[in-house]
Amino acid sequence: MNTSILKNAIFVFAFAAYASAAMAEGSASDEIAKYREMISDGNPAEFDEMRGEELWKKPGGPNKVSLEKCDLGKGAGVVKGAYAELPRYFADTQRVQDLESRLVTCMTTLQGTAEKDITAKPFGGDNYKPEIESLVAYVVGQSKGVKMNVSLKHPKEKEAFEIGKRIFSYRAGPYDFACSTCHGKDKQRIRMQDLPNFNNKKDAQAAYTTWPAYRVSQGMFRSFQWRLNDCLRQQRFPEPKYASELTINLTMFMAVNANDAVYDGPGLKR
Amino acid sequence: MKIFLPIAVMTVAGLMAVPALAADKTAAELDADAVAIIKRDFRDKGIAKVERVNQDELQAMCTKYLDNPPAKEAERLQAEQEKAIKWPADGKYLGDWKAGEKLAQSGAGMTWSDKPDAPAGGNCYNCHQLSAKEIAYGTIGPSLLHFGKTRGNTEAMQRYVYGRIYNAKAYNLCANMPRFGHMGILSEAQIKDLVALLLDTESIVNK
Numbered sequence: 262m263n264t265s266i267l268k269n270a271i272f273v274f275a276f277a278a279y280a281s282a283a284m285a286e287g288s289a290s291d292e293i294a295k296y297r298e299m300i301s302d303g304n305p306a307e308f309d310e311m312r313g314e315e316l317w318k319k320p321g322g323p324n325k326v327s328l329e330k331c332d333l334g335k336g337a338g339v340v341k342g343a344y345a346e347l348p349r350y351f352a353d354t355q356r357v358q359d360l361e362s363r364l365v366t367c368m369t370t371l372q373g374t375a376e377k378d379i380t381a382k383p384f385g386g387d388n389y390k391p392e393i394e395s396l397v398a399y400v401v402g403q404s405k406g407v408k409m410n411v412s413l414k415h416p417k418e419k420e421a422f423e424i425g426k427r428i429f430s431y432r433a434g435p436y437d438f439a440c441s442t443c444h445g446k447d448k449q450r451i452r453m454q455d456l457p458n459f460n461n462k463k464d465a466q467a468a469y470t471t472w473p474a475y476r477v478s479q480g481m482f483r484s485f486q487w488r489l490n491d492c493l494r495q496q497r498f499p500e501p502k503y504a505s506e507l508t509i510n511l512t513m514f515m516a517v518n519a520n521d522a523v524y525d526g527p528g529l530k531r
Numbered sequence: 532m533k534i535f536l537p538i539a540v541m542t543v544a545g546l547m548a549v550p551a552l553a554a555d556k557t558a559a560e561l562d563a564d565a566v567a568i569i570k571r572d573f574r575d576k577g578i579a580k581v582e583r584v585n586q587d588e589l590q591a592m593c594t595k596y597l598d599n600p601p602a603k604e605a606e607r608l609q610a611e612q613e614k615a616i617k618w619p620a621d622g623k624y625l626g627d628w629k630a631g632e633k634l635a636q637s638g639a640g641m642t643w644s645d646k647p648d649a650p651a652g653g654n655c656y657n658c659h660q661l662s663a664k665e666i667a668y669g670t671i672g673p674s675l676l677h678f679g680k681t682r683g684n685t686e687a688m689q690r691y692v693y694g695r696i697y698n699a700k701a702y703n704l705c706a707n708m709p710r711f712g713h714m715g716i717l718s719e720a721q722i723k724d725l726v727a728l729l730l731d732t733e734s735i736v737n738k
Binding site for chain 1: 555556561562564565566568569571572573574575576579580581583584585586589590593594597598638641642643644656657658667668669670671700707709710714715716
């Protein structure tokens, strides 16, 4: 584990030095592309994937059982390719779930962990790495190379997509922002950061298939729920409840728009 | 404004495979569901309270028409926004451009990670090019480089810029620019500093 921390530090340092030297030439995402080349295929998210795999397989929670019976949509225990088909409708809970809400379901029903113990602090910080985040890294890594195939067959799935689309353009708050203020037109930037347009299939595909991701500037793996949480902060909105229907519907909207692209996460971001 | 038309076209072309509506709910029902979920699934954090998701009439209209409202309704609301602008009592619009540049650089303000007593910045560089020296600028808004040099520094222009910053929606109902004065984000003095940043002949924006 020590080597991984050291390695993380090196990654962060290399990026900081590199980005500041090269920033003058282009947008932040150009720089990330060059940085990725420089570290030649390495992604520190691999450490999170390894920790997540361990957590998935070892007995845990008050019930001391593993998550190997967890059904992520392709049957109990099937992890391979599962993320590329999420969010989806689950008959047992009778609702559409994204990966993180589904992990909460499995951790509570199989392992007996109290829901609030998972959702109270679901994102990592200094010296704190929640289990659910590493589990996310493991599961999404098992869809690398799989084509995105999120279904709209079930009426609840269609509904989640339609509602997500509406939430995406809902303007409110002191700045009158919606998601679409920053992500509704092609080729826009905030400062140097390129903003994907989620109404444009190509942009949606490129963005969605590279999240969750290791964020170099924070030296940390980040889940998709974290991404939404931080964008809503920048939107000057209040905080979305973790793995709520609100966040699942938004995710459904973006995931469907990313269909047919090959999933390529965990990604590597600024 | 017509700039959102291409998006509508793109949505239809790019996402053709997606059925327009859920089988069992009307568009109006889905609208209502979306609002109910938004009202339920947020919680207070720091200065960002749940009340923030309640829309005023303008926000509701821009949401409903995807930023392209019918002209008649837009005109009425736009006129209301204009009437509510509080113009400087002393009739002066130009402040200190250097203070304005500092404000323009700052992206702080109004998020749940901002402290209650911390002053908000202008966020201007987040969306606009302003001075030639600052290359880290955003493109959500038009470039304002050499704004005063090209538009002049007349009193009418000063008043226009003051009004735009105070309430961009008085000029274009669903503009993507925040209403800095109207929403109490920036003070009268701060807006004057920003007017100077754009129009003062000495300002770096005009160099």
